[in-house]
Amino acid sequence: MNNEHAEVMEMHMPTEKIVGQTDLYSIKSSTVRTPDAMPRPIRVKAREVNVFYGSKQALFDVSIDVPERAVTAFIGPSGCGKSTFLRCFNRMNDTIEGSKVTGRIELDGADIYDGSIDVVELRARIGMVFQKPNPFPKSIYENVAYGPRIHGLASAKGDLDRIVETSLQKAGLWNEVKDRLHEPGTGLSGGQQQRLCIARAIAVSPEVILMDEPCSALDPIATAKVEELIDELRENYTIVIVTHSMQQAARVSQRTAMFHLGYLVEEGPTDKMFTNPEEKRTQDYITGRFG
Amino acid sequence: MNSLIVATLLLILIGFAYQVGWSRSRQVAPAGGRLHSRPNYHGARVAIWALVPALLILGLWAFFSDAASRAFVMAQLPSDVRAMGGSELAQALSRIEQIATGFGVVGEPAPYESAAGQALREFRNLAFALVVAAAAGTGALGLYLARRRIAPRLRARDEVERVVRYLLIACSVVAILTTIGIVASLLTEALRFFTFVSPIDFFFGTVWNPRFSTVGAGTGEYGLLPLLWGTVMIASIAMLVSLPIGLMTAVYLTQYARPNIRNAVKPVVEVLAGIPTIVYGFFALVTVGPFLAGIGDLVGLDIRATSALTAGIVMGIMIIPFISSLSDDIIRQVPRAMRDGSLGLGATQSETIRRVILPAALPGIVGAFLLAVSRAIGETMIVVLAAGNSPYLRLNPGEPVSTVTVTIVNQLTGDTDFASPQSLVAFALGLTLFLMTLILNVVALFIVRRYREQYE
Structure with a gap:
């Protein structure tokens, strides 16, 4: 930590005892499943990652381990770099003009920024769900079939049908749309669209799914459905989710990382982060003192 | 020259009317209370009321002046010239017009031509003076009436907004009318063509x-x-x-x-x-x-x-x-x-x-x-x-x-x-x-x- 951060900490330093903590805990304990007891193998490993947009540095020396088949949540106030960091994992920052990433990010031990890595293949292994539901202006079926088609995952028409069906089932959308697969995906409700986007991501059988504030454009009921889905998906996928909502992080994640001003403040098991964080800034943010 | 005079007079009228409306609304403003509309709206409203009638008078004159001049000249002409009719009459009229405007004519003008031309010029000057006076009079009347209605609760702003809307509608109507005019002229001329050649021969002919x-x-x-x-x-x-x-x-x-x-x-x-x-x-x-x-x-x-x-x-x-x-x-x-x-x-x-x-x-x-x-x-x-x-x-x-x-x-x-x-x-x-x-x-x-x- 440098001086700048010490200052920020001072600014937000609470002098009295923490309030609101019990409320938060009650929300969490009522909805979340039992957290993992066993440590899981590491799937994605980031070391000293820096991101620059032009001359402006957005992320400073972030190192983190993402465990397999668990949900890791990135929290922090707006502009703290959590989305930027997430977009490093599937190299979506490459599409932004003037961006530069330094450091190492390993997927199963291989550096994804190495010259020999094929970005197309990487993005097939690390899927992404965006902040706003962004179905293509095509039918529901075509939306899900898009990925398998471009990657040649289905050789026969029947295979494609099967992939579409299982993906929609895994995304919990099958029963709602099975009778109208050929209607436009843009005609669905916001929550359904977001689950369609999740189905679209699942259809290419990724190993890791990145979610960039997937519920920020949804109402509470649709949010609850998507959260339920995320909880189910972690049986099979490694999930990294960026969220503004601390309750959401508490509800769906097993590990939480707190970002502030481009730095990783603290990272650890979600339970511990929300009940007994080491850093004052985490505590302040979680209890709603800033951000 | 004449149009310059008219434009100047109109500008003076607008400026004066605006000023009158503006200061009158300040006068009637209740002490400590508020006007419904701000003084500049009152000014604009009075200016509009003064301008519109004046413009109407001028527009009417622009529309009817040619017909009026012609009728006047015809009345001046000797009956034998009037009886000529056709192109000779038209020629005489245009010579008189040229004498009246001071443009001059080819050859020696006939005495009746000079007289008529002179009369026409006087008629025009008189008519112009009358029209300008009438426009100024109605403008002043409009101004007076509009000023009299100024009161704290008068909704001058709404009136001005309405006029602005009509103005905008009028502008867009110009484009539409032009299109309609072009189509109409195309249609009438095309129909004349189809009296010579049948539409079937035209649309399906291969030569x-x-x-x-x-x-x-x-x-x-x-x-x-x-x-x-x-x-x-x-x-x-x-x-x-x-x-x-x-x-x-x-x-x-x-x-x-x-x-x-x-x-x-x-x-x-x-x-x-x-x-x-x-x-x-x-x-x-x-x-x-x-x-x-x-x-x-x-x-x-x-x-x-x-x-x-x-x-x-x-x-x-x-x-x-x-x-x-x-x-x-x-x-x-x-x-x-x-x-x-x-x-x-x-x-x-x-x-x-x-x-x-x-x-x-x-x-x-x-x-x-x-x-x-x-x-x-x-x-x-x-x-x-x-x-x-x-x-x-x-x-x-x-x-x-x-x-x-x-x-x-x-x-x-x-x-x-x-x-x-x-x-x-x-x-x-x-x-x-x-x-x-x-x-x-x-x-x-x-x-x-x-x-x-x-x-x-």
């Missing part, structure tokens, strides 16, 4: 041979099809050239080019749109035509220097910036989220463009295409110079053709008698052209509008 009216009697043959075919062929060639090039330019500029390249390339492409079409025309005639003919020689094809191919290719080049800048706007309207969604699934950039961006932009691109087609159909200068002006039904694009626009030019240049079918056919052709572009524009607008709704 175009109007013969010049000076050559002799006989109306000739007016088959539209050879011209329509030439138009369609050249427009098709133009679109074949411009659509792929324009679209790919737009894709490159929006998806691939870095900002500094984009900033350099885009203006250069748009310079193409600023080149006058006549310049394209002689570019086609002098450079492209002979070049194509030379290539034809090399490969053993008979391509003429002035042909549908030459005109079509050059017209296509002219339309490239039109297509590329319209498509550019449309492609940029496709949300970035679409692109990211596709890239995030591991699609390559060209897959993303082909499978997501272009399909999403397709309705807009079709709209742009149709607008470009209607431009190609209406284009004149390039085809006049480079298409060869040969109105025969020919399938080979290497042969010269003629188009609807070229034929209109041919029929209306030189000595024309607007009562002959040779000239009147131009209006029927113009009407055909107008209907074609109208339909294309309506379809294009319809498609573009549906596209806009998609992302809102």
Whole structure:
């Protein structure tokens, strides 16, 4: 930590005892499943990652381990770099003009920024769900079939049908749309669209799914459905989710990382982060003192 | 001179009325209370009330002054001159007019002419003074009445807003009326043409041979099809050239080019749109035509220097910036989220463009295409110079053709008698052209509008 951060900490330093903590805990304990007891193998490993947009540095020396088949949540106030960091994992920052990433990010031990890595293949292994539901202006079926088609995952028409069906089932959308697969995906409700986007991501059988504030454009009921889905998906996928909502992080994640001003403040098991964080800034943010 | 005086008087009237309204509203403002409208609205309201009646009087005079002067002159003329009638009377009237305006006439004016001219001049001066006085009087009356109504609760702001709205409506009506006027004149003249030639012969005839009216009697043959075919062929060639090039330019500029390249390339492409079409025309005639003919020689094809191919290719080049800048706007309207969604699934950039961006932009691109087609159909200068002006039904694009626009030019240049079918056919052709572009524009607008709704 440098001086700048010490200052920020001072600014937000609470002098009295923490309030609101019990409320938060009650929300969490009522909805979340039992957290993992066993440590899981590491799937994605980031070391000293820096991101620059032009001359402006957005992320400073972030190192983190993402465990397999668990949900890791990135929290922090707006502009703290959590989305930027997430977009490093599937190299979506490459599409932004003037961006530069330094450091190492390993997927199963291989550096994804190495010259020999094929970005197309990487993005097939690390899927992404965006902040706003962004179905293509095509039918529901075509939306899900898009990925398998471009990657040649289905050789026969029947295979494609099967992939579409299982993906929609895994995304919990099958029963709602099975009778109208050929209607436009843009005609669905916001929550359904977001689950369609999740189905679209699942259809290419990724190993890791990145979610960039997937519920920020949804109402509470649709949010609850998507959260339920995320909880189910972690049986099979490694999930990294960026969220503004601390309750959401508490509800769906097993590990939480707190970002502030481009730095990783603290990272650890979600339970511990929300009940007994080491850093004052985490505590302040979680209890709603800033951000 | 007179109009300058009137304009000055009107400006003074407006300024004075505004001032009166403004200060009166301050006077009537209750102590400590508030006016409904701010003083500048009261000022504007009084100015409008003063200006409108004055303008009405002036407008009426402008409308009736000619008829009034004529009636006055006729009353001055000796009865034998009045009885002449026809062109002699008209000539006498115009001589008198010239004497009255001080322009002078050829030869010695007859005594009655001088007298009438003198009288007319006096009449006009008097009438002008009267009209200006009447305008000033009604303006002052309007001002007075408007001022009297000023009260704290008077809704001057609403009145002014209403007038502003009428003013805006009036302006847009001008454009609509002009269109209606053009269509009406096209229609009436075209109908006159159809009294000479039956519409069936015109629309379905395959021979175009109007013969010049000076050559002799006989109306000739007016088959539209050879011209329509030439138009369609050249427009098709133009679109074949411009659509792929324009679209790919737009894709490159929006998806691939870095900002500094984009900033350099885009203006250069748009310079193409600023080149006058006549310049394209002689570019086609002098450079492209002979070049194509030379290539034809090399490969053993008979391509003429002035042909549908030459005109079509050059017209296509002219339309490239039109297509590329319209498509550019449309492609940029496709949300970035679409692109990211596709890239995030591991699609390559060209897959993303082909499978997501272009399909999403397709309705807009079709709209742009149709607008470009209607431009190609209406284009004149390039085809006049480079298409060869040969109105025969020919399938080979290497042969010269003629188009609807070229034929209109041919029929209306030189000595024309607007009562002959040779000239009147131009209006029927113009009407055909107008209907074609109208339909294309309506379809294009319809498609573009549906596209806009998609992302809102």
